[in-house]
Amino acid sequence: MYKGRHKKECAIIVRMLALASCSILFFACGDKHGDNGTVTGIRAVEEEVTGQEPEPLQETAESSVQDQDVADRAEASQEIVAGAEADVTDEESTDLAEYNEEKFFEYAEKWEVNRAEAESYYWRLCDDNVFRHQTAWLVWVDVEDLDQNGQPDMAVMVKDDEYSGYGEGCIYFYMNEDEPYCFRDEEYPFHFGFYLIPGDFDNDGNTEIAFESPGSGVGAAGDWHPRILKYRNHTMEPMNFPGDDYDGRGIRIEITQEEKWDTYSAYCAYLDDTIVFEAENIADPDASQPCGGNSRGYFNLWRSEYEGRDALEVSEYLYGEGGTGHGLGFAKFLIVWDENGEGEIVKWWVEPFEN
Numbered sequence: 001m002y003k004g005r006h007k008k009e010c011a012i013i014v015r016m017l018a019l020a021s022c023s024i025l026f027f028a029c030g031d032k033h034g035d036n037g038t039v040t041g042i043r044a045v046e047e048e049v050t051g052q053e054p055e056p057l058q059e060t061a062e063s064s065v066q067d068q069d070v071a072d073r074a075e076a077s078q079e080i081v082a083g084a085e086a087d088v089t090d091e092e093s094t095d096l097a098e099y100n101e102e103k104f105f106e107y108a109e110k111w112e113v114n115r116a117e118a119e120s121y122y123w124r125l126c127d128d129n130v131f132r133h134q135t136a137w138l139v140w141v142d143v144e145d146l147d148q149n150g151q152p153d154m155a156v157m158v159k160d161d162e163y164s165g166y167g168e169g170c171i172y173f174y175m176n177e178d179e180p181y182c183f184r185d186e187e188y189p190f191h192f193g194f195y196l197i198p199g200d201f202d203n204d205g206n207t208e209i210a211f212e213s214p215g216s217g218v219g220a221a222g223d224w225h226p227r228i229l230k231y232r233n234h235t236m237e238p239m240n241f242p243g244d245d246y247d248g249r250g251i252r253i254e255i256t257q258e259e260k261w262d263t264y265s266a267y268c269a270y271l272d273d274t275i276v277f278e279a280e281n282i283a284d285p286d287a288s289q290p291c292g293g294n295s296r297g298y299f300n301l302w303r304s305e306y307e308g309r310d311a312l313e314v315s316e317y318l319y320g321e322g323g324t325g326h327g328l329g330f331a332k333f334l335i336v337w338d339e340n341g342e343g344e345i346v347k348w349w350v351e352p353f354e355n
Contacts, residue, residue: 220324221299259286298333
């Protein structure tokens with residue numbers, strides 16, 4: 001890869017476009033070989049202008065770009081060059097390109113993806129302009145067989161800039177050979193990464209992908225944001241969690257300090273059910289009285305099982321009379337969905353913290 005020559009290459013392209021009025025294929029992330037094995041794009045222009053043959057590039061396996069005709073992109077090349085010229089002549093953009101590339105291959109190694117395959121994934125991200133002409137920051141990469149069909153899938157999180165806030169980024173889901181799906185949400189944090197939990201949670205034979213990311217909030221169990229998507233008909237569809245708190249991504253729990261020492265009850269109005277459990281008091285229980293509840297909504301997602309089918313297990317943080325710093329334990333919920341995407345809590349329990 002020839003990161004050090006971006007500025008020179010861009011200038012050469014602009015001159016050649018003006019002189020020859022021809023379309024040049026430009027890659028914001030680097031150079032490639034053409035389908036017939038000859039050098040194309042920036043490297044071909046460099047060879048013609050300088051009279052020197054560029055260094056050979058390493059072949060990449062299963063590259064989606066190699067299978068496409070250069071002519072299909074010719075009409076868009078001038079627009080790409082115009083946008084990319086401003087980026088690659090900016091020193092910060094060049095540094096960011098190097099950062100994104102290095103970080104991607106670090107994640108690929110973590111997921112035990114061989115170099116040739118990792119390069120094909122990286123080129124596809126570049127071809128899809130996931131890095132937005134090297135203005136977006138790579139945050140996280142996950143490579144695994146999410147739908148269990150024997151073919152690796154990929155999820156990639158980018159944020160719009162180094163100090164992005166909530167809603168300023170995207171998670172790209174690459175499922176099989178489908179077009180990537182970009183998950184955006186104005187309330188979702190794209191700061192630190194994500195955890196994926198795939199499963200058939202509605203029991204219809206298709207894969208759902210539950211995931212969560214931490215935000216910048218503190219207190220209680222932290223600032224976690226869960227979502228779930230259905231993968232069906234070669235695209236993604238959002239699904240809803242059942243709940244009555246935190247925009248439907250949580251369950252309201254009322255905690256009562258019972259008169260008996262170190263004893264509490266948790267009432268869930270959504271299920272109209274009460275669970276009595278033991279946890280440590282920090283104030284004398286003079287009488288039974290309301291004292292706490294849940295905080296922050298669902299977090300800590302896990303794939304579990306209910307009556308022989310996939311279920312999603314989620315947690316909520318419970319606190320007592322000492323405020324959110326007085327943790328009592330976790331309320332746990334098992335959730336399943338029907339084929340229409342309606343979620344149902346089929347089981348719940350409380351796991352107190354050890355005294």
